[in-house]
Amino acid sequence: MKKYDVIIVGAGVSGLIAANYLAKNNKKILVIEKEKQIGNKLCAGGLTYKAVAFLKNAPFISKIDLKKIITSKSNTYSIKYRQKEVVSGKSDYPYYFTHRSILDNILLKKAIENNIEIIFDNKVLEIKNNRIIKTPKGSFRAERIICARGVSEFFKNNIKNGDFYFTMQTEFSLKEFDKNTPTNFIYGYVSRGYGWIFPTGKKVVVGIGSRDVYEVKKAFYKMCKDLKLNILNKTIKGAWIPCFEKKEIIKGKIIYVGDSLAATSPIFGEGIYNAFLSGKIAAEIILKNKENNKYKKEIKKHILNKNKFEMLIIYIFYKLLKIFKHKLLYFFMTKLGREIFLIAHGKISYLKLFLSGRFFLRLLR
Ligand SMILES: Cc1cc2nc3c(=O)[nH]c(=O)nc-3n(C[C@H](O)[C@H](O)[C@H](O)COP(=O)(O)OP(=O)(O)OC[C@H]3O[C@@H](n4cnc5c(N)ncnc54)[C@H](O)[C@@H]3O)c2cc1C
DSSP states (O other), rough: EEEEEEEEEOOOOOHHOOOOOHHTTTEEEEEOSSSSSOOOOOOOEEEEEHHHHHHHHTOOOOOHHHHHHHHHHEEEEEEEEEEEEEEEEEEEEEEOOOOOOHHHHHHHHHHHHHEEEOOOOOOOOEETTTTTEEETTTEEEEEEEOOOGGGGGGGGOOOOOOOOEEEEEEEGGGGGTTTTTEEEESSSSSSSSSEEEEEOSSSSEEEEEEGGGGHHHHHHHHHHTTTOOTTTOOOOOOEEEOOOOSSSEEEETTTEEEGGTHHHTTTTTOOHHHHHHHHHHHHHHHHHHHHHHHHHHHHHHHHHHHHHHHHHHHHHHHHHHHHHHHHHHHHHHHHHHHHHHHHHOOOOOOOHHHTTTTHHHHHHH
């Protein structure tokens, strides 16, 4: 049986970031990916300032790679309640966009340059005794395993309505849109989520997600109809985003990262940055040979505690939105819009917002 220092299950963004950090430090790495090729993950491709800063500082990404990864950037935004625009404007920091086919393949190319091995078209069926990976193409052994298989981590378990965002998304060519289309966030079609129109470069992606699985399909068609988006001949895809507090962060020799950790931000639905961050933290824990508790601590500090707080905010926010509708959005965005964007981009933290008194000052303004 072939032996490796680390086996990574899944060649998505979290797995590939971990692979790059580990391979740069001369670890013997095997990545196992169930698909024949990568980059087909359903995603809107939105990158916040902090996600781009992460890539900028990653030792394996050059300026040229970054230019290729970022397919567009948008400084303007529009917040809608159904068809009605509630607020719009220019944000301090732009939203950047990428296409996953580009981002994932650049990360993979860099990891291969650093001598990782990868096997495509090979689904991990079982992880035995914390160390042995069983696949149709054979069994492999590793000192540590990084579980980066995204949301499919959860499919064998029961999916409880409310624990996942169910999303639907389609794509338009830029020609079908005004070329100055802002980054749109659309509320009011689903009770526990939002819709989006993202200008990602050559494409404009339109989607919606809700933690109430049953309302998404109807809401998606209604939103497109109201916004006069003709989706008659479009391919519409659906996918899940985990959004609950996962108890298993690390188990014996197995470390969970990205969506396998349910690390996506409950408010913004942003998963790429936390996938990057958890992949990097996992690699550092392995490289420094730190005990499991250290990983738990780091992940809680940098990701999960914030997500827990966001879960509480969205619980209250969507309850109030049901009652006050566009008026609540207007109130929030005119008072706190700037701060919400700054938080999304990682320029201020919730803690700083409260401790500095800025939150209360803005509300009283
Ligand atoms: C519609 C939609 C829009 C989104 N938009 C955004 C956005 O704009 N910005 C943002 O930041 N985030 C967004 N997200 C979230 C983001 O896509 C995820 O959080 C991110 O992809 C998680 O990365 P990951 O590496 O954990 O998992 P993934 O990217 O899902 O990668 C997992 C990989 O594991 C492979 N795999 C699965 N099972 C196995 C197995 N048994 N054996 C081997 N391989 C396996 C899969 O094929 C896949 O390649 C969106 C998600 C959805 C669904």
